[in-house]
Amino acid sequence: MTELPFRLRLIRRDGASRRAALLAPLAALLAAGLVNFLLYIAMGKDPAAVFYAMLVEPFVSWSSFSEVLLKLTPLLLIAEGLAVGFRAKVINIGAEGQFILGAIFAASIPVWFPEATGGWIWALMLLLGGIGGALWATVPAFWRVRLNASEILVTLMMSLIAAQLLNYLLVGPWKDPMGFNFPQSVMFQNDAILPTLIPGTRVNVALILAFVWAGLIYLYMQKSFQGYQLLVGGLAPHATAYAGFSEGRAVWLSLLIGGFAAGLAGAAEVAGPLGQLQRSVSSGYGYTAIIVAYLGGLHPIGIIFSSLLIAALNIGGDNAMVSADLPKAAVEVFQGSLLVFYLAAITLVRFRIQWRPPQEVRA
Amino acid sequence: MPSPLLTLRGLGKSYGSVRANHAIDLEVAEGSIHAILGENGAGKSTLMKLIYGVETPDAGEILWRGAPLRVTSPAEARRAGIGMVFQHFSLFDTLTVVENISLVVPGTKADLGQRIRTLGQTFGLDVDPQAYVHALSVGERQRVEIIRCLMTDPRLLILDEPTSVLPPQSVERLFQTLQRLKEGGVSILFISHKLDEVRAICDRATILRAGTVVDNVDPRGHDAHALARMMIGHAMPEMAHARSLAPGEVLLQVDRLNHRPDDPFAMALADMSFEVRTGEVLGLAGVSGNGQAELTRLISGEWTLPRADAERVRMMGRPVGDRGAADRRELGFAFVPEERLGRGAVPDMSLADNSLLTAHRLGLVRNGLIDRTREAAFTRRCIEEFDVRAPGPEAEAGALSGGNLQKFIVGRELMLAPRLLFVAQPTWGVDIGAATAIRRRLVELRNQGCAIFVISEEIEELFEICDRVMVIREGRLSPSLRIAETDVQEVGRYMVGTREGTGGGDERAHS
Amino acid sequence: MTSDLNRRGFLKSTAATGLAAALAPAIAHAADEPLGIVLVLPSPLGDVGWGHALSAGLDPIKAALGDKAKITVLENIPEGPDADRIMTKAVADGNKFLIAGSFGYQNGALQVAKRNPDVSVLHASGFMTAPNFSPFAARYYQATYLMGMAAAAVSKSGKLGSVSAFPIPELITSVNAFALGAQAINPKVEVSVVWVNSWFDPAKEQEAAKALLAQGCDVIFSNAQDSPSVVSVCEEAGAYVWNLNSSMQKYAPKKYLGCVATDWSPFFSQQINDHIAGTFKGTVAFLGVADKVVKVVDWSKDIPADVMTKITEAEGKIADGSLSVFAGPIAKQDGSEGVAAGASMDDAAIVAMDWHVKGVTTPLPK
The missing domain is CATH 3.40.50.300 (P-loop containing nucleotide triphosphate hydrolases)
Structure with a gap:
């Protein structure tokens, strides 16, 4: 009897129903809603108020929705970039570090030229940010291609180094001389701040950039031969060698695209809502984007929806804290349980559970 | 009369609209070597998967020594006494031979290693128990699969094209092995398209075509041409003999x-x-x-x-x-590799996208973008010219039977001229x-x-x-x-x- | 009941968002609308530390105003865009009194104040002011001076240490006063500082404390930590330890030297009353022993009686203004003159202090 005593098994369905696939997110929302409803009752909070603040308000209140769009911007940028690599099985988990480098590169302009004026400044900062992120990603690319070092480890390590570099700059050479020794740079001049897209909100031009980027990635992955080669590398590495596609180039492209996107997002963050370089620029977007990318099925269009979902969940969570007096921990429970139920639901779309009565088979 | 070892009654299995098996009746007697003959896509592999518990039938029943048997997993099949060697192998590349076997067979590695050597010597299945599977050739991997099955002491052994990777001398020895197993009371289900082999060692042959049983014969009483005709439904094409050419460049x-x-x-x-x-x-x-x-x-x-x-x-x-x-x-230069899935073709991609793998040189890519129309046209031509049985260019390569995929890959490479x-x-x-x-x-x-x-x-x-x-x-x-x-x-x-x-x-x- | 009000509150606010901002005050001043008070904190709200002290400062107000006030405490809000949004949202929800509990909230909180003239904002530790925006800070240095006296009395090695959050003036003055107080008892005492650059990072704080202990420090000052990490490490190692804001005696029952406690309730009550009366003014609030905001509690019994007498005496003089902690002559770290004999630092100099006094051995990060 070497068999495990499991009586439940997952059996792959012959064909996943499209209707079930569409219903899965709703089912997940219902399940998470029910569980958390009971939790709020037990906590003595008004579930209706919580759910309104968390799930409805991000979409019906214009100010809330603008914040959703603001939050969506870096997630969409990074996740689209990462998904290219993930589909090529180049696992870049160091987007956080590339994001930080993008922020640092972008901040170099207002830090070194605080008096400069002109509309080109923010545009140059975004470009520099992308370059900074891509440069940071060249290190793991080089190590992987030349020395066959796992890019998973190297990108992660590079994130830690990036965080230390940021610390060094902020407590050292880039510290605001008038900032009472607080580890942050000077406030950026007006021309170093991204133009606001919608008056009265913090939504800026980076949002357009993020959607353009998503479109480019869609074109790249679905239509271009280079994107196709990356897909082949991810699905069947031996086929890459067979066809004569360069594996090294796939690694370089994947990491450079991911790094560029993360760097761009970092630049948009310092030049957008932050307005100065400070340690809180590293707030985990690079890691959240990994979840966003996989939730979106690594598909450029799916990622638009998953980044919207995660952004809305975050803003909704903040709303629930402020308006419905929900503790932060409870907000995180809701977000976590929604993800768990969603993953369970899509698993059930692809698999069915089989109840196997024990001891049925006897020779 | 004792009940047969294995009886299938009206067994059926459909994948979506495709009927892979339909109303299959089959009896495998104790101590017999029973051949399943059929073209690619005739449903042989599906039938074996139903018996081995990899798939569950939609209709019909399986009797094991006269009693109903429901197998929902290979583990249950093995427990019942059914072993199977697949055409595509199920070994972990990063483990050694003995480690792979120890996943299924209890025992210390030293004992297992010894048993592997003994079985290898007895049945002509030489393999180093300490070798890593990824370093083994296809033929050696198949030997490991056969040994692994033999170690669980099966009553019924299913072999899917077992001889295709063995040299003639080893085939002879394998046949002797199979004979000895048969004498020891183990029945063998033998899938093959080598008609001479089937005629040499099999007691019975069941011929499948398009998912149904077309005949059930004693292969020793028919010649190879007759068997081939039953299999493909018409006379076998004659091979054009090569005339010698003056050697060139x-x-x-x-x-x-x-x-x-x-x-x-x-x-x-x-x-x-x-x-x-x-x-x-x-x-x-x-x-x-x-x-x-x-x-x-x-x-x-x-x-x-x-x-x-x-x-x-x-x-x-x-x-x-x-x-x-x-x-x-x-x-x-063009090249058809030994492994189709994952090397010659990407299983999760459509045939059209698999055309692109090497045929992108034929103008299927313009300005760095894929020309989907030309890609589909090329693929359709390949499917037609090389008789690939597939619904169309959008069919996933991994969903094709091994032979059909091979036809596609050969076709693609030949079309590169x-x-x-x-x-x-x-x-x-x-x-x-x-x-x-x-x-x-x-x-x-x-x-x-x-x-x-x-x-x-x-x-x-x-x-x-x-x-x-x-x-x-x-x-x-x-x-x-x-x-x-x-x-x-x-x-x-x-x-x-x-x-x-x-x-x-x-x-x-x-x- | 509360939640019912909540829902009504934000339904209204949702509607109001689309309307002209001018309508907002009208809604806020509707007859029985309770005053919404929001406190935003950078670290998790524990039962000790800075956040706890601020939060506790609101308790008497809750008791006094009852249904007329709705108090919301938002904890663990990272400084940056998220905090800005949350403060904006809180004000959009109809809250009129905002306490931004961390220096890092300065930019966002100031923006909120400028956009919402009917809202009053208190900002911890900052330096910017606006008509409806007041920075507030405690004169910790007055009490850390007293703790220095006690520390010098119980230290055997003459080496004192401090695990400090950020090298900002507020914390620098606390360390300097600690050194000056210690030197008043034993002129040879030296103070080492480790800056962890975080308000809340228990692992890093513990590491820093261990490093100081390894250097031979036997009294440790946990300067502005929101967790008892340093305190418990020192108790284990058998070194005296003390901290700011709220007592952590239960984490170090044997070696707890005392706590420079802050009681914000008198200040908060005053400011909230001003807001309701419509007389709120943006000023710098710098509050100390005399204001009853800063006070040492839970003195250790190990402090010799004669030193304790001196401490009590000094405390009285600080309260009545006859003793100034930063009265000259004070030498800088490098021996140069910091404050001339006979002179005394004024508040403007204290809130901008960016140098260490002699006796603090660790150079200040520049």
Whole structure:
């Protein structure tokens, strides 16, 4: 009897129903809603108020929705970039570090030229940010291609180094001389701040950039031969060698695209809502984007929806804290349980559970 | 009369709208060797999966010694006494042979290693228990699969094309093994399209066509042509015999090639020299695992040599030893690899996207973007011309049966109109009708002036299509033999090493 | 009941968002609308530390105003865009009194104040002011001076240490006063500082404490930590330890030297009353022993009686203004003159202090 005593098994369905696939997110929302409803009752909070603040308000209140769009911007940028690599099985988990480098590169302009004026400044900062992120990603690319070092480890390590570099700059050479020794740079001049897209909100031009980027990635992955080669590398590495596609180039492209996107997002963050370089620029977007990318099925269009979902969940969570007096921990429970139920639901779309009565088979 | 070991009644299985099996009736008697014959896509593999519990039937029932049996997993099937060796293997590449076996068979590794050696010696299935699976050739992996099954002491052993990777001498021994197993009361379900083999050892043969049973015969009472007709529904196509051509320009030249791989389990190649000219087919015979995989990769460009050794491999007169597969293909080289899934084709991609893998040179890509219309047109042509049984260009490669996928890959490479074609195992697992078609295409191509290099473990196939044949053994080449001047026995002797007087391990170990 | 009000509150606010901002005050001043008070904190609200002290400062107000006030405490809000959004949202929800509990909230909180003239904002530790925006800070240095006296009395090695959050003036003055107080008892005492650059990072704080202990420090000042990490490490190692804001005696029952506690309730009550009366003014609030905001509690019994007498005496003088902690002569770290004999640092100099006094051995990060 070497068999495990499991009586439940997952059996792959012959064909996943499209209707079930569409219903899965709703089912997940219902399940998470029910569980958390009971939790709020037990906590003595008004579930209706919580759910309104968390799930409805991000979409019906214009100010809330603008914040959703603001939050969506870096997630969409990074996740689209990462998904290219993930589909090529180049696992870049160091987007956080590339994001930080993008922020640092972008901040170099207002830090070194605080008096400069002109509309080109923010545009140059975004470009520099992308370059900074891509440069940071060249290190793991080089190590992987030349020395066959796992890019998973190297990108992660590079994130830690990036965080230390940021610390060094902020407590050292880039510290605001008038900032009472607080580890942050000077406030950026007006021309170093991204133009606001919608008056009265913090939504800026980076949002357009993020959607353009998503479109480019869609074109790249679905239509271009280079994107196709990356897909082949991810699905069947031996086929890459067979066809004569360069594996090294796939690694370089994947990491450079991911790094560029993360760097761009970092630049948009310092030049957008932050307005100065400070340690809180590293707030985990690079890691959240990994979840966003996989939730979106690594598909450029799916990622638009998953980044919207995660952004809305975050803003909704903040709303629930402020308006419905929900503790932060409870907000995180809701977000976590929604993800768990969603993953369970899509698993059930692809698999069915089989109840196997024990001891049925006897020779 | 005692109830048969295994009885199937009205068994059926559909995938969506496709009826893979329909109303299958079958009886396997105790102590018999029972053949399942059928073309690719006839439903043989599905039927075996139903019996082995990989898939569950939609209709009908399975009786085991007269009592109903419901198997929902291979583990249950094994417990009931059914073992199976698949056509595609289920071994973990990163584990050793003994580690793979210990996943299924209880016991210490030392004990298992000893049992593996004993079984290998008894049944002619030599394999090093400590070798890593990724370093084994296809043939060796199959041996591991067979050993693994034998270790669970089955009452019924299902073998899916077991002989296709074995040299003639080992096939003989395997047949002896099967005979001994049969005498010991183990029944054998034997899937094969080698009609002579079936006739040699099988007591019964059930013939499948399009998912249903068309006949149930004693194969010893029918000749190969009759069996083939039952299988494909019409008379077997005749093979056009190759007429000799005057040898032309040298398109592939391998000159004193030495290679020592990093992997300690891979075979080193020593001092290999040969050439292939326009209008000729050169064959390479040998027991798998003797360096074919390494030589294949060095010729295909999947592995490259240091720049200093560029001259070791020349194509179309140019040194290419240090160039990758893409550069070699640019010179007019095409290649069909041994593994279809994951190497020659990407299983999760459509046939259309698999066309792109090597046929992107034919104008399927413009300005860096894929031209979907041309891609689909190319794929449709390939499907039609090479009789690929697939719903269309959008069908996933992984959903095709092995033989159909092989037809597609061969078709794709032939449509590149190569000057030099390299094919490894052109008809492995392909049914007799399709195999004949593929061989005929190869000979046609040769007649048009293409230089062709074929690696095959089926000697008969090499004798059918080649002008010359060489044998590879332990990383060394035999002299090239003109087909007209040699025979299967001589090639077989080179394969096991007795010809050179080096004392062949295979012969001595088992005789 | 509360949640009912909540829902009504934000339904209204949702509607109001689309309307002209001018309508907002009208809604806020509707007859029985309770005053919404929001406190935003950078670290998790524990039962000790800075956040706890601020939060506790609101308790008497809750008791006094009852249904007329709705108090929301938002904890663990990272400084940056998220905090800005949350403060904006809180004000959009109709809250009128905002306490931004961390220096890092300065920019966002100031923006909120400028956009919402009817909202009053208190900002911890900052330096910017606006008509409806007041920075507030405690004169910790007055009490850390007293702790220095006690520390020098119980230290055997003469080496004192401090695990400090950020090298900003507020914390620098606390360390300096600690050193000056210690030197008043034993002129040879030296103080080492480790800056962890975080308000809340228990692992890093513990590491820093261990490093100081390894250097031979036997009294440790946990300067502005929101967790008892340093305190418990020192108790284990048998070194005296003390901290700011709220007592952590239960984490170090044997070696707890005392706590420079802050009681914000008098200040908060005053400011909230001003807001309701419409007399709120943006000023710098710098509150100390005399204001009863800063006070040492839980003195250790190990402090010798004669020193304790001196401490009580000094405390009285600080309260009545006859003793100034930063009265000259004070030498800088490098020996140069910091404050001339006979002179005394004024508040403007204290809130901008960016140098260490002699006796603090660790150089200040520049």
